[in-house]
Amino acid sequence: MLNPSDFINESIEDMKNTIGDKKAIIALSGGIDSSVSSVLASNAIGDNLIAVFVDHGLIREGEAEYVEDTFKDRLNFISVDASEEFLDKLEDVIDPEEKRKIIGEVFINVFERVAEDVSAEYLVQGTIAPDWIETQGNIKSHHNLALPHGLVLKIVEPIRDLYKDEVRIVGSELGLPAEIINRQPFPGPGLAVRIVGPITRKKIEICRKANAIVEDEVKREGIEDSLWQYFAVLTDTMATGVKGDMRDYGYLVVLRMVESLDAMTAQVPELPWHMIRKISQRITAEIPEVTHVSLSVSDKPPSTIEFA
Amino acid sequence: MKILVINNHGQYNHRINRSLGYLKYPAEIIPNTTSIEEVIEKNPLGIILGGGPSIEKAGNTPKYIKELDIPILGICLGHQLIAQAYGGEIGSAGIESYAKYTINILDENDIFQGIGETMDVWTSHKDDVKTLPPDFKLLATSSACNIEAMKHKDKPIYGIQFHPEVHHTEKGHLIFENFHRVCKEFKK
Numbered sequence: 477m478l479n480p481s482d483f484i485n486e487s488i489e490d491m492k493n494t495i496g497d498k499k500a501i502i503a504l505s506g507g508i509d510s511s512v513s514s515v516l517a518s519n520a521i522g523d524n525l526i527a528v529f530v531d532h533g534l535i536r537e538g539e540a541e542y543v544e545d546t547f548k549d550r551l552n553f554i555s556v557d558a559s560e561e562f563l564d565k566l567e568d569v570i571d572p573e574e575k576r577k578i579i580g581e582v583f584i585n586v587f588e589r590v591a592e593d594v595s596a597e598y599l600v601q602g603t604i605a606p607d608w609i610e611t612q613g614n615i616k617s618h619h620n621l622a623l624p625h626g627l628v629l630k631i632v633e634p635i636r637d638l639y640k641d642e643v644r645i646v647g648s649e650l651g652l653p654a655e656i657i658n659r660q661p662f663p664g665p666g667l668a669v670r671i672v673g674p675i676t677r678k679k680i681e682i683c684r685k686a687n688a689i690v691e692d693e694v695k696r697e698g699i700e701d702s703l704w705q706y707f708a709v710l711t712d713t714m715a716t717g718v719k720g721d722m723r724d725y726g727y728l729v730v731l732r733m734v735e736s737l738d739a740m741t742a743q744v745p746e747l748p749w750h751m752i753r754k755i756s757q758r759i760t761a762e763i764p765e766v767t768h769v770s771l772s773v774s775d776k777p778p779s780t781i782e783f784a
Numbered sequence: 785m786k787i788l789v790i791n792n793h794g795q796y797n798h799r800i801n802r803s804l805g806y807l808k809y810p811a812e813i814i815p816n817t818t819s820i821e822e823v824i825e826k827n828p829l830g831i832i833l834g835g836g837p838s839i840e841k842a843g844n845t846p847k848y849i850k851e852l853d854i855p856i857l858g859i860c861l862g863h864q865l866i867a868q869a870y871g872g873e874i875g876s877a878g879i880e881s882y883a884k885y886t887i888n889i890l891d892e893n894d895i896f897q898g899i900g901e902t903m904d905v906w907t908s909h910k911d912d913v914k915t916l917p918p919d920f921k922l923l924a925t926s927s928a929c930n931i932e933a934m935k936h937k938d939k940p941i942y943g944i945q946f947h948p949e950v951h952h953t954e955k956g957h958l959i960f961e962n963f964h965r966v967c968k969e970f971k972k
Contacts (some may be wrong), residue, residue: 477806736951741883743952
């Protein structure tokens with residue numbers, strides 16, 4: 477097993493040596509990876525670390541408030557609303573790899589601007605092992621590695637050799653709140669990878685609502701800790717339905733729930749059928765644009781955890 | 785002395801390193817473009833050939849198989865490269881195989897010690913070994929793949945088609961423990 481206190485000491489020492497008395501910014505999404513990296517970096521360089529939360533317009537319900545409330549008193553915290561910039565660049569883009577690349581580039585643009593404002597020379601990122609493994613293997617490009625040419629910020633990745641389960645062990649050792657440690661992973665490109673086809677504000681809203689319903693019902697059932705991730709995907713497939721004697725023609729939403737230790741392999745477990753039914757019923761009733769809900773049953777491999 | 789993990793560009797190669805690290809076996813992951821001289825200079829206890837997407841990207845792995853006189857464990861593509869190096873045939877799998885399968889262990893030999901007659905394993909492959917090389921014996925088979933595991937009749941060279949290094953292969957660590965024991969005994 478990983479020895480968390482050795483790892484923490486080495487990591488802090490390394491960052492002290494690398495960053496010295498310069499300033500650094502960290503990309504803080506509020507997920508476990510960037511939260512752990514933030515605390516490590518702040519232990520290493522103290523107030524010279526500025527934590528930056530970027531709202532790209534593709535975050536979950538209540539996300540921005542949650543992250544701000546959690547970190548504003550713990551770190552030098554800045555929140556940037558860049559949703560216009562992201563959504564403009566994503567207009568009419570269909571290819572999921574293209575979406576990931578655009579999001580990566582806009583992220584870097586935003587961080588470069590912030591870094592200039594605060595005169596930071598380093599960018600700390602919460603990259604973990606599966607991120608760069610999948611990028612090297614050309615499976616999926618992960619948002620925080622898509623660095624354009626001529627990047628001036630030096631990148632520091634304190635947890636790049638860890639897997640998620642190890643990050644959680646380090647997070648506990650650092651005394652992060654249990655809620656952050658046990659939170660389900662949420663991909664950097666956010667809902668962009670859960671919307672098939674072109675991204676519009678309307679589709680983001682539908683996707684966000686469906687994801688909130690899934691989260692709500694999984695927690696009501698009390699099985700959130702046994703699942704690695706649980707979410708809804710808005711496809712661009714339309715299905716014919718009948719709602720209140722009227723013909724309906726709306727979206728197909730796919731539910732996906734998997735168990736995993738480190739995201740490298742994942743399995744769809746047996747799920748409580750009444751919960752699946754309840755989710756389907758609520759999504760089709762509470763979101764007028766959705767006509768049909770289905771459940772994904774594919775493991776990783778051959779599928780990946782997220783849809784796009 | 786270290787076990788060297790040869791990175792054949794597979795997604796789980798880094799995981800092999802983690803599995804060995806968790807067992808407290810010194811290990812190092814190296815690119816498959818490392819020259820045979822550099823490998824010998826590292827004086828490894830044994831080598832593990834990782835999986836990967838294509839034979840064209842296997843680098844010097846076929847050379848390591850032929851020229852190194854130490855225990856070798858090939859996983860997935862590594863297993864196929866061993867078969868090819870010793871005159872077996874490889875090709876597209878009749879049935880592509882992903883996620884969980886149960887393999888039948890015909891001969892526990894060194895590598896399957898302590899596991900029993902069957903083992904639940906995770907797989908991810910489009911190709912497999914079609915014919916056993918002449919100097920090899922079959923150790924395990926499954927409904928998706930005839931040659932899930934094999935061993936050289938005289939040398940400590942093992943090939944397995946599935947992935948013992950991923951979390952979902954629950955008894956995978958036993959394979960690494962067994963291989964490590966083989967390496968230690970070979971050293972004596």
